[in-house]
Amino acid sequence: MSTEDSPAGFDLDGAWRLDDRVSIRPERFGALLYHFGTRRLSFLKSPALLDVVRGLARHPDARAACAEAGVAAGELPKYRAALAALAASHMIQPRSL
Numbered sequence: 001m002s003t004e005d006s007p008a009g010f011d012l013d014g015a016w017r018l019d020d021r022v023s024i025r026p027e028r029f030g031a032l033l034y035h036f037g038t039r040r041l042s043f044l045k046s047p048a049l050l051d052v053v054r055g056l057a058r059h060p061d062a063r064a065a066c067a068e069a070g071v072a073a074g075e076l077p078k079y080r081a082a083l084a085a086l087a088a089s090h091m092i093q094p095r096s097l
Helices: 047-058 062-068 073-088
Strands: 016-018 022-027 030-035 040-044 092-094
Touching: 016 047, 022 047, 030 047, 040 047, 040 073, 047 062, 047 073, 062 073, 073 092
Parallel strands: none
Antiparallel strands: 016 092, 022 030, 030 040
């Protein structure tokens, strides 16, 4: 298991981005993500999580993307877990600065 597979091991201070092979379809509940390489579908269950995912490439780290999306400090563990799941399914990937 890599560190991205574990919510506690997901690096909020690392640089991340949406995989180039992922398509986003916004929905009222959040969004659907489809990975054309793995043919996997993921559900983002909140509009705020969609904002975080869309903001990953614009920010130096995932923590800054969460802050811009309005994620409170007390909610960070929940978002860390969601981002860890997206990393484990290859929807997002580490990015070099």
